[in-house]
Amino acid sequence: MIRFVHMLIFLCSCIYAIAQENKLFISDKLALEESRNFLLKSSFIESQNNSLTDFVYQRLEWQIDPAVRYISGKVTTHFKSQTELLNALQFDLSDSLTVDSVIIENNRVTFTHQNNKIEINLPEPLLFNQLDSASVIYHGVPTSSGFGSFETSFHGTEFTPVLWTLSEPYGALEWWPCKQSLADKIDSIDVIVTTPQQYKTASNGIVVSEQLNDTTRTMHWKHRFPIATYLVAIAVTNYERYSDYMETENGDSIEILNYVYPEDLEKAKEKTPVTAEIMQLYQNRIGEYPFAAEKYGHAQFGWGGGMEHQTMSFMGNFDYGLIAHELAHQWFGNYITPGSWQDIWLNEGFATYLTGLSYENIETDWWPVWKQVYSDQVKQQPDGSVYVTDTSSVDRIFSSRLSYAKGAYLLHMLRWVIGDEPFFQGLKNYFSDPAVANGFARSEDVIAHFEQAADTSLTEFFNDWLYGEGYPVYSATFKPGDEGKTLITLSQSTTHESVDFFEMPVPVRLYNAGRTDSLDVRLNHTSNQQQFLVNTGFHVAEAAIDPDLWLISATQEIVGVPAQIKTQTIAIFPNPATTEISLQIPSGKQISGIRIFEMNGAEVKHFVEQTAKINISDLAPGIYLVKAELAGGTFQGRFIKH
Structure with a gap:
């Protein structure tokens, strides 16, 4: 053992x-100190007028070459006024990009582009819930913030170009005109990307068309679920494609579409099938995969972690933990998104x-x-x-x-x-x-x-x-009580002043000597020095606080306190005696040990057998002390040897 x-x-x-x-077991976004090659945006304040419009649809058309850090495109936004009289429309877009024109109802309109905002004066004010659209045509070299909002790199021994986006939390405005906000989801999107022919584009939703021309490939992705701005994404390289499937109870299946680097194809095929098993577990525990009408998928990208883009997570590897984490985000983070980055734990x-x-x-x-x-x-x-x-x-x-x-x-x-x-x-x-x-x-x-x-x-x-901050640090004592019970005293200190006491049920495991028996107890800890009398049924030799790691806590010390020994007088006869004495034992008691001491404290005899008669013929004349150990305490008395 x-x-x-x-x-x-x-x-x-x-x-x-x-x-x-x-x-x-690290975060999908990596510890930031390990990704200093990405520029961390020091601050961002969301637009204050995000609630003035409701973005109901965006058509995103881009021209991309992963070998070149550059983007050009046209973003058409259908929106509804959410105020009684809407006079202007606003987009977030980095000043590093150039806006060529803004078109409303086939006409170019005036705009300003400064402080990372596009301000557009509408030709006519819109009434509440009135629908309109605007197209922004732009180009430029995107900057990068956060975790690398728009990145180019290489993969494989042939250094094949790869491009990807990762907009969380504030990076979308670095590469496309959008509402950089957690106030409004886009009801649906179309993503249409034209690249050199040898490349394929991975994105949200499902592919509805893929057109090859002499030198280009245009892929059209359609997504018909509400989506937060930061979850819109593209990745472009010479992908290989294959699908896994999760079979559903009604006989249908959910496609798990994988876009992977050619050099990693066989390794990926070994690792991604577990996605279906994990998806089934999440469905059982939470509810149906929310985007089952379209797909789930993975797209490999040139980063060490992962990003849960809606319906297609971007993956730095296909390790089990990362697959499970990004898939979980489809329920929590994508389908239900935190309304503020203050609540990022909901993701x-x-x-x-x-x-x-x-x-x-x-x-x-x-x-x-x-x-x-x-x-x-x-x-x-x-x-x-x-x-x-x-x-x-x-x-x-x-x-x-x-x-x-x-x-x-x-x-x-x-x-x-x-x-x-x-x-x-x-x-x-x-x-x-x-x-x-x-x-x-x-x-x-x-x-x-x-x-x-x-x-x-x-x-x-x-x-x-x-x-609150910090966590509890526990201390405990335990000592035997009467009738097979154990008295536990539980205390705690805290590591931060914001919480003076963590009121928690605390799991404690009690062991006998040799740990051949144990008992788990749940102590509802509501005050310091709180005492709990537990019916253990055995003598407790050891105790452990939270052995199965249910809590964030530390244990300072656990101390076993011996039971108080009761000392009582025992009758000895004959007294004085010459050759033998007898001990009068209380009814129902058994002797477990007898010790005889001279009055100077020196032990002269020790018996472990259960006997009430003691031979003293070999003792020198004098006064002696007898201690008898019995269940319930120690009994003692004095006798005189002639």
């Missing part, structure tokens, strides 16, 4: 090291935890490792909230420790607090809520669903774990 435990510890250590080395925390669920249910050997890696990551620093207070910092929004790891563990702890059935029912209810479906949500939306499913208030929990 001991050898097995040591082997298991060694194996877990090796797995942990491998996980860290291969970055199986990244959810996708990270769903990835954990895939380990719990599919790659089960990795589930303990997943919990250990992420709980350790959160505790690397003592502070930090899941809720983002500074949305001008890309670094903070996509904090691997807070938005991903702690956001995921918040859900894991919530599952422990309210139980599996309410937790997963709350997830399903949140996903199926028509108020947020295909739209935006804030933290209070998902909290309300968990509270309803659990039939309890979770205000204290979310105040501590979503808005």
